[in-house]
Amino acid sequence: MLINVEEKLRTVVEIKNGVHWVGAVDWHIRDFHGYSTNKGTTYNSYLVLDDKVTLFDTVKKPFKNDMLHNIYKVIEPSKIDYLVVNHVEPDHSGSIPEILEAVKPEKVFCSARGKKALLDHYHRDDWPYEVVESGAEISIGKRTISFLETRMLHWPDSMFSYLKEDALLISSDAFGQHWATSERFNDEVDGPELMSHAVKYYANILLPYSGLVQKLIADVQKMNLEIDMIAPDHGLIWRTNPHQIVEAYYKWSKQECKRKALVIFDTMWHSTEMMAKAIEDGLIESGISVKVMSLEGDHRSDVITELIDSKAVIIGSPTLNNGMLPRMADLLCYMKGLRPIDKFGAAFGSYGWSGEAVKQIAKSMEEMKMKVFGSGVNQQFVPNHEGLKKCVDLGREIGRAIKEAIPD
Amino acid sequence: MEKYVCQVCGYVYDPASGDPDNGVNPGTAFADLPADWVCPVCGADKDSFSPE
Numbered sequence: 001m002l003i004n005v006e007e008k009l010r011t012v013v014e015i016k017n018g019v020h021w022v023g024a025v026d027w028h029i030r031d032f033h034g035y036s037t038n039k040g041t042t043y044n045s046y047l048v049l050d051d052k053v054t055l056f057d058t059v060k061k062p063f064k065n066d067m068l069h070n071i072y073k074v075i076e077p078s079k080i081d082y083l084v085v086n087h088v089e090p091d092h093s094g095s096i097p098e099i100l101e102a103v104k105p106e107k108v109f110c111s112a113r114g115k116k117a118l119l120d121h122y123h124r125d126d127w128p129y130e131v132v133e134s135g136a137e138i139s140i141g142k143r144t145i146s147f148l149e150t151r152m153l154h155w156p157d158s159m160f161s162y163l164k165e166d167a168l169l170i171s172s173d174a175f176g177q178h179w180a181t182s183e184r185f186n187d188e189v190d191g192p193e194l195m196s197h198a199v200k201y202y203a204n205i206l207l208p209y210s211g212l213v214q215k216l217i218a219d220v221q222k223m224n225l226e227i228d229m230i231a232p233d234h235g236l237i238w239r240t241n242p243h244q245i246v247e248a249y250y251k252w253s254k255q256e257c258k259r260k261a262l263v264i265f266d267t268m269w270h271s272t273e274m275m276a277k278a279i280e281d282g283l284i285e286s287g288i289s290v291k292v293m294s295l296e297g298d299h300r301s302d303v304i305t306e307l308i309d310s311k312a313v314i315i316g317s318p319t320l321n322n323g324m325l326p327r328m329a330d331l332l333c334y335m336k337g338l339r340p341i342d343k344f345g346a347a348f349g350s351y352g353w354s355g356e357a358v359k360q361i362a363k364s365m366e367e368m369k370m371k372v373f374g375s376g377v378n379q380q381f382v383p384n385h386e387g388l389k390k391c392v393d394l395g396r397e398i399g400r401a402i403k404e405a406i407p408d
Numbered sequence: 409m410e411k412y413v414c415q416v417c418g419y420v421y422d423p424a425s426g427d428p429d430n431g432v433n434p435g436t437a438f439a440d441l442p443a444d445w446v447c448p449v450c451g452a453d454k455d456s457f458s459p460e
Contacts, residue, residue, distance in 0.1 A: 151449075152452075156417065211416070212416065
C-alpha cells in the first residue's frame, strides 16, 4: 500500500522513534458522563514497533475505524503481537472486541483487576489474557516494558506502562486533559490553556483519590524513574518539561487553598442572586478573592474546578416545593462524591413560606465534613436592606476566618 | 460481626464472607485481619477502613 508521506505526517505522529500515536480526535463531544467537555477530547493509543509489535490501549467504540485507519498507515494491524490494556473504561477499551478480531494478538496484557473488568464488560473468556503484577517487566525486543499498578487512579484496573529505553511513561488517564486539538504535544499549544484543562480533569476525575496520587508520586520518586515524556490517554502529550504536570498533580492533591471563596447560587426571581452579591461584597471588603458562579450558566464540572483552591464555599438556593432547586441538588450530589477536604461552608437563600433549602444545604455541607458557619441566612421573599446586611456580615465573617486559616 | 467500608473505593468487608481470594476465611472479624491485609479492590491499607 502506497502512503502519501505528507498525509502520514499529518495524522499519525511518531512521538518517539518507533512509537506512534494512533488514537482518535473527538471534536464534538460536549458531555462526558456529566463532565462538560467544551472543547472535545482525544482518545490516545500508542503503537510501538519492535520485535513484538505492541499496541497500548484502544479508543471509544465509534472511533474504531479512525484508529484502524491510523494503524494501517504504520503497519498491517494483523502484525500487532501484543495489546496492553492500561484501563478498561469504555472510552479506551470500547474498540477492543473489533480490534482483537482484526489483530488476533498473541497476548493481551492487563492487571488482575483489568482482566476481571474486561470479563465483566465484554464477557469473553477466550481472549489471550496475560495478567501482570505491579513491577513486572516484559521484553518486546529492543525495549523493556514495565507495568505499575495505579489502583483507583482512577479505576481498580488502572495501570501505567513504562518504556524503559525510551524513558516514556504511558500514563493511562492520569495527567490527561479533555481537549481536542490537531497538535499532539504540550509545546505546540497554549500552556496556560493546557493547564486549565488539566486542572479541570484532576478536579473532576482524580480529586477523591488525592491521597493515592500523593502516595503514587512518592513511590515513583523512590523508583528513580527517568521520565523524558508522559503520554496520557486523553489530550496532549507532555514532551517539553513533563515534570511540570507531576508537580501540578502533587500541588492539586494536597488541596492547598488560596485566600479564595466560591459563592455558588441558583435563583428563581433574583432574590437569592441579590444575597449572593451581598456576600460577595463582604468577602471582597475582607480582602478575599471571590468567584461567583450561577448554576444557570456555570456547569457543575466548572464549579468543581474552581472549588479545588477555594477555602470557603458559600452556597445559596431558594426553596421550591419544600426543597432546594434541582440544579443545586445535582451540584451537591456531585461535589460530595468528589470528596473535597478542609473547606469552610455556609448556606443562604430566599424562600416564600417554608424555607427548607438553607437547612438542607448546610446538612449536605456537614456530610462533606465542612466547617459550617452558623445556620446560614434565610430571607423571606425579596431581601430588604437589613436582610442583605446579614449577607454582607456573613461574607465578612468568612473572610476573617479565611485570613486566619491561610497565612498571607 | 461488624462490616467495614473502604473509604477510598467503597468496598465493604463483610466478616461473614471474608476475603477467600486473599486467604481470609469466612467468619474472620475485621480486627483479626492481618496487619498487612489490603482492600482487595483498590489496595488501600486497613487504616483506610471505617465501620459501616
